[in-house]
Amino acid sequence: MAKNKSKKGNKGDKKSKTPKIERNWEELGLMMGLEIHQQLNTKHKLFCPCSTELTDDEFDDGIIRNLRPTQSELGQIDRAALQESLRDMTFKYESFNDHTCLVETDDEPPHALNREALDICITIASLLNMKMVDEFHTMRKQVIDGSNTGGFQRTGLAATDGYLDTPYGRVAIESLGLEEDAARRIDSDDEFTEFRLDRLGIPLAEITTDPSMHHPEQIKEVAYMIGQVLRSTNVKRGIGTIRQDVNISITRGARVEIKGVQDLDLMPEIVEREVQRQLALADIKDELIKRNASVEDTIYDLDEVFKDTSSKILSSAACIKGIILRGFDGLIGKEIQPGRRFGTELSSYAKKMGVSGLFHTDELPAYGIQEDEVNAMKEFLKIGPQDAIIIVAHDEDVAVNALNEVIRRANMAFDGVVEETRKALDDGNTEYMRPLPTANRMY
Incomplete structure (x- = not known):
């Protein structure tokens, strides 16, 4: 389940998590x-x-x-x-x-x-x-x-x-x-x-x-x-x-504001991991364009597919909804920062609508969801080998709002890096907070 696992990083291990990569900062346009x-x-x-x-x-x-x-x-x-x-x-x-x-x-x-x-x-x-x-x-x-x-x-x-x-x-x-x-x-x-x-x-x-x-x-x-x-x-x-x-x-990315950096010694690590994230998102954009990928805006009811599921998360939810991301297979599970994947970015947007996380086919079967259920879901939605599915289980209104946010964020992937305000985490990673403010906030 795509959740934000980096929040509880401790100061003792933050420098050992990311192997140092010698980068040409001038060439990157940092x-x-x-x-x-x-x-x-x-x-x-x-x-x-x-x-x-x-x-x-x-x-x-x-x-x-x-x-x-x-x-x-x-x-x-x-x-x-x-x-x-x-x-x-x-x-x-x-x-x-x-x-x-x-x-x-x-x-x-x-x-x-x-x-x-x-x-x-x-x-x-x-x-x-x-x-x-x-x-x-x-x-x-x-x-x-x-x-x-x-x-x-x-x-x-x-x-x-x-x-x-x-x-x-x-x-x-x-x-x-x-x-x-x-x-x-x-x-x-x-x-x-x-x-x-x-x-x-x-x-x-x-x-x-x-x-x-x-x-x-x-x-x-x-x-x-x-x-x-x-x-x-x-x-x-x-x-x-x-x-x-x-x-x-950076040149291939966009301006991102990272808020709440408390530890000065962690600043260089935060910068390096943000550059890593932006480069990974730019690569994902290039691959999506190469695959002629697309995002469907239809939200599907998956209750029937998982009616006999042994997954506690799915069986206890009021409803199970899903969307199809054409051409996204393998990219949702792509690591963009240590311990964080593109699916974590999608999850951060969904969480703003009240869900605790989401499932995607790059990580299934797992979390009590069986392989035959995953295959049944793929057959039910008639997806191709390069397509991916995002699943949210919650109350219907919350699930629909969360998946609409995932659809919105997935469409942004075709632009590469998104202008965002992000929160600094203890391990040097960052997490989505909100869009970058504009001049329209002043009055």
Whole structure:
């Protein structure tokens, strides 16, 4: 069953999993940039007088919200926000008398900007050779994953056009932003995602470099040097107070944002594995075109095929659905990162709709599904020797939505690498989160 097995990698084995491959990074067209988010050590939050200290106390009040995307100033809906809305999630929020107020719950307009936070940004800008803007304007960045109660993050541009001299050469610092940190995610299930509001609104400096880094070790060095600059100012310390996002692309691939890189020593490994993933997806694209492959949009009912199955997963499900991917045989099981296959990519999209994973014919028979059942399914669907089948077992609505996502992602395979936001995993691999945001998220 195609699930994401890489989440629980431990730090002791992360460097031993991938044999080092000597690559010509210049020939590959590797381009990388950094986004560093650092909490500022202010007494109050960015737009209200609440404390910036986190708490583990019992919450005082709770609220429930549903969030929906809205049109930007350009009159369009951001693709990342739209995709998040399809999950139709309900969000619960925990608030505290001493750490939150009506600003965090979006029931009161924001107060005046925290001048202490702005002063810290001025110091950071000076250390990074940046030019401060003449006027600070607060904007809204649409975020409907539940981490902001109002469906947006308040952010503003503080400085531009800086640079940092490194052993690999000068790196341009494109911008310094001052924004609100997001709420803390503390629990999630198929129906609700729960957040704690004590972190929402803590001042956050966002430093963005240009994509001028071309070697995996360089991005680690730049992240370290920027971190040293930040630590010389009044910023918070400790786990979770600084977060690094890495933007990566190669000539045969596309730009991908990898969020939540906590361990600087893991950065080069993450870069190498992302390059490996993009090259593998580009090869899959070439093979699909060579095979004249196609994706059928019909979703088939497979209950009759598996009515006597001994598979506990299938027998306990409300329904069993399947789709046909023409010409995909052998490619769904192709490894794209250590321990992850193209089927894992498809599974990541399906999981956003509420399933725990999927089955595909490259890995069957397995998981209690017998060879005669696989043959019966192939005969029932009348597939050819180069075709593959994807199976999902769940409630009907969830199964259909999940397979529609698989169909959408399988069609993207003909474009090679997809522009995505991905989550960094502990072993150096990455996992799909959502589409890469666009300018339409600003309003």
